Amino acid sequence: MGDGIRVAVTGANGRMGREVLAAAADRKDVAVAFAVNRSSIEETISGYKINNASKFATLLASESPDVVVDFTGPESAIQYATACAEAMVPFVTGTTGFSDEGVEQLHSVSEETAVLKATNFSRGVAALRRAVQEAIAAVPSYDIEVTETHHNGKQDAPSGTANTLLSDIESVREDLTERVHGREGDAPRTAGEIGVHARRGGDVAGEHEVLVAGNNEVLSLTHRAGDRSIFAIGALDAAAWLAEQPAGWYDFFDAIDDA
Numbered sequence: 299m300g301d302g303i304r305v306a307v308t309g310a311n312g313r314m315g316r317e318v319l320a321a322a323a324d325r326k327d328v329a330v331a332f333a334v335n336r337s338s339i340e341e342t343i344s345g346y347k348i349n350n351a352s353k354f355a356t357l358l359a360s361e362s363p364d365v366v367v368d369f370t371g372p373e374s375a376i377q378y379a380t381a382c383a384e385a386m387v388p389f390v391t392g393t394t395g396f397s398d399e400g401v402e403q404l405h406s407v408s409e410e411t412a413v414l415k416a417t418n419f420s421r422g423v424a425a426l427r428r429a430v431q432e433a434i435a436a437v438p439s440y441d442i443e444v445t446e447t448h449h450n451g452k453q454d455a456p457s458g459t460a461n462t463l464l465s466d467i468e469s470v471r472e473d474l475t476e477r478v479h480g481r482e483g484d485a486p487r488t489a490g491e492i493g494v495h496a497r498r499g500g501d502v503a504g505e506h507e508v509l510v511a512g513n514n515e516v517l518s519l520t521h522r523a524g525d526r527s528i529f530a531i532g533a534l535d536a537a538a539w540l541a542e543q544p545a546g547w548y549d550f551f552d553a554i555d556d557a
């Protein structure tokens with residue numbers, strides 16, 4: 299696979315699917331084997347024909363892509379992943395909002411083929427995650443609040459990235475056992491909580507802030523996505539790496555730390 303990868307793209311007419319096709323068109327190391335969308339699309343996107351999603355399994359067999367890149371919804375991602383397991387094609391998903399059962403189903407797929415699931419394909423967010431864990435370990439009694447802001451079309455709240463940051467924080471601060479979503483009325487803060495806030499508006503590509511406060515000081519660690527191309531580029535980098543991996547469960551750190 300030294301000459302590059304042939305990628306299949308799901309959710310091709312979504313905000314992210316379009317970005318992935320645009321990023322692929324810009325890269326010499328990525329060719330698009332095929333692209334699918336649930337609703338039929340007559341026009342091409344970044345020069346690529348868009349197939350109806352009902353043809354996904356047939357196209358997997360006939361086009362033999364090296365890897366599939368999926369940004370859709372939790373139910374469809376599991377359906378696409380299941381088809382990838384049958385065809386033994388590696389599967390990268392940036393889709394968020396999975397239930398615990400959904401994540402278990404993806405884990406089952408990873409017994410048959412390589413699966414890389416990441417709630418955020420930005421290298422800046424990968425750096426933020428590491429910075430947050432280091433920072434909060436240094437001030438172990440401080441209060442923590444996580445705030446995310448996204449465009450008004452986002453389905454899930456809090457964002458997948460916010461949930462990932464919350465898990466990271468809880469792995470360092472085992473005393474924080476309750477996630478409090480928003481705050482209203484007679485609702486004073488308690489010692490064991492992490493406040494979680496989700497804002498929606500306009501076309502914000504994605505912002506995440508971890509606020510750490512105590513002892514007469516405030517530390518704010520923030521990431522702002524300038525536009526969605528960063529997620530698409532990161533997903534294609536992850537896809538190029540995953541295409542060469544054996545069956546198993548991987549995250550974005552596995553790909554970027556091995557580069």
Ligand SMILES: NC(=O)C1=CN([C@@H]2O[C@H](COP(=O)(O)OP(=O)(O)OC[C@H]3O[C@@H](n4cnc5c(N)ncnc54)[C@H](OP(=O)(O)O)[C@@H]3O)[C@@H](O)[C@H]2O)C=CC1
Nearest residue numbers: 309312313314336337370371374392393394417418419529
């Ligand atoms: N990990 C990361 O770095 C990032 C993750 N995301 C995540 O990616 C996902 C998609 O986001 P975004 O592109 O903004 O969403 P959009 O709503 O713009 O696009 C969703 C796409 O998925 C398709 N789709 C939705 N439900 C189904 C279904 N049941 N069956 C088949 N296809 C379906 C839609 O098809 P149709 O057009 O026919 O409706 C559309 O093509 C979200 O979960 C989001 O949180 C987003 C950005 C970055």
Ligand SMILES: O=C(O)C1=N[C@H](C(=O)O)C[C@H](O)C1
Nearest residue numbers: 394417418452457458459504
């Ligand atoms: O839906 C989005 O747009 C985004 N979703 C991801 C998430 O839920 O964390 C990543 C990014 O913030 C954009």
